[in-house]
Amino acid sequence: MYKIGVGKKRAQTIPVVALITAIAIFMMVYLFLMPKEDKCILLPTLAECNANYSYNSGSSNFSASENQKVKIILDESPGEIFPVSGALTYKFDNIDLFSVDKVEFSVEDSSPAEATLFSRKDREIVYPKHQNVNNVQLFLGINDARGDLYVYLNGKKISSVSGSGVQIVDLPVSKLNAENYITLKASKPLFGTNYYKFGFIKVKESYIISQDSLTRDFKIEQDLKDVKSAEIMFDAECLTQNYLSIALNGKNIFSEKVCGKRTVDLGELDTTYNKVTFFSFGNYFLYNTEVRVNLYQEDYPIYYFTVSNEDKRELENGEKDARLFMSFHDDEWKNIVVYINEKKHEINTKQVEHEFPIGSYFKPGANSIRIWSKQTGIQVDRLKLIIEEN
Structure with a gap:
């Protein structure tokens, strides 16, 4: 009875082992054929999924080389x-250079300036100077006056006026600060009150709004020894008699009045990164601006x-x-x-x-x-x- 039972058990075990073996072989083949991305999700510890897995010179495949x-x-x-083109082109945005004279009036209230022998009431004006100012004048519309009127700029006397009417005082630009204090003082009398009554007080300043230079840059990707020549081309609208100047990497390469189309040789490029600067005291508008770098041959x-x-x-x-x-x-x-x-x-x-x-x-x-x-x-x-x- 015992031997017969063992024989039956062994007979039942053989198909089970064969089935497990077949499943294992199938899984190995399936994993081998599985795409690397899916394989690494299931088995992230595989060598080929490791960050140190890199190219090995002994095979055209990749292999683990932690020690190499x-x-x-x-x-x-x-x-x-x-083949790539035998020339490289770098296009620039439009270049707008301008210099414009502007005149503005700064209007102050017309409080009077008064003085007696023992007291005084001065008229003070705060004037913030424009950055590019080239001329400043003080306009005083005097309705009624007695005595003299002294004009102080930042605590220093610069002028005096007398009598009614429109009086004009030049403010020296060299003595102007970013913020300035103009003080109007009536002279002291021996008797009574000296005064200056104003219809208006104005500061007239003339200044220049300008954008006299702009810089554009470009980078040479090729080896500099492969560069044959370089030039810049543009169309220019000229609204001035002033010259247009062009500098490459701080070195001036062009300076003359130009209108219409123009091509300027940039000379030899000796650096990968290059800056082109356009400069003028006049008004120029440049468009269709581009740098052309010519290579020795199409390659x-x-x-x-x-x-x-x-x-x-x-x-x-x-x-x-x-x-x-x-x-x-x-x-x-x-x-x-x-x-x-x-x-x-x-x-x-x-x-x-x-x-x-x-x-x-x-x-x-x-x-x-x-x-x-x-x-x-x-x-x-x-x-x-x-x-x-x-």
């Missing part, structure tokens, strides 16, 4: 490969990167290795030439990934990678350059 120091030198997404995409002297030395000593990794959009045949500092590497492949060692192509300092192909429709999804320890 990797420096990413270049990481770009070039897209479709085709394919160029990417610039820097290699330190230390990295270059360790690459030469074999302590480090540098590799260029490229991934493509499809598995069609691709014929591409990659120039590293004008050293040639040809690629003929149907693979969606390609990599090759690149350390021997480097030079200390600035380096470049140029991608060329006579074949159309090639799309490079990623261009990645790394330096890693051996």
Whole structure:
């Protein structure tokens, strides 16, 4: 009885084990084929889901390299490969330079100024000066007067008037502050009261409203050695006899009266970031303003990167290795030439990934990678350059 029972139990167990094994195999295959994003949600501790998971020079795939120091030198997404224009254009907003004379009257109340031998009542005016004032006058409309009237500016006597009528006093601009105090004092009599009764008191100031300079900037993305020339073009409306001046990075390159279309040579560009300043004491309106940077030739995409002297030395000593990794959009045949500092590497492949060692192509300092192909429709999804320890 006992042996028969054991045999039946074993017979029942075999299908269960087979079922569990089949399920396990199915799960392994399912996980293997599952997209990485979904896989990392279910199993976030996988090596390929870890932040330290990075590109390994031994394979075109990615692998965990926690113990291997990797420096990413270049990481770009070039897209479709085709020639870029032989000239770059930077468009500027309109330039409006102007200088306008303005005249304003500051009207004060007409309280009188009075004085006796033992007392006085002065008339004080507070006058805030305009920033660009070039002439200031005090207008006194005197209806009735006795004695003399003294005019003080910021506590110092600058003039005196006598009698009725309209009196004009020039206020010296050189002695004006941002805020000024004009005091009108009647002279003291021996007997009775001296006085000045005003119909009006006005401060007339003439000043200039101006925007005599504006600056626009632009940045050269290409290597400066690839720049052949640069020029600025604009249309000018001139409402003045004054000159228009243009400076590049603080250095004057143009100064003359100009109306209509004009092209000005910017000379040699010696910096990546550039500032163009327009200046005039007159009225100019510039539109259709743009800087055109001419390259030596029409060329394919160029990417610039820097290699330190230390990295270059360790690459030469074999302590480090540098590799260029490229991934493509499809598995069609691709014929591409990659120039590293004008050293040639040809690629003929149907693979969606390609990599090759690149350390021997480097030079200390600035380096470049140029991608060329006579074949159309090639799309490079990623261009990645790394330096890693051996």
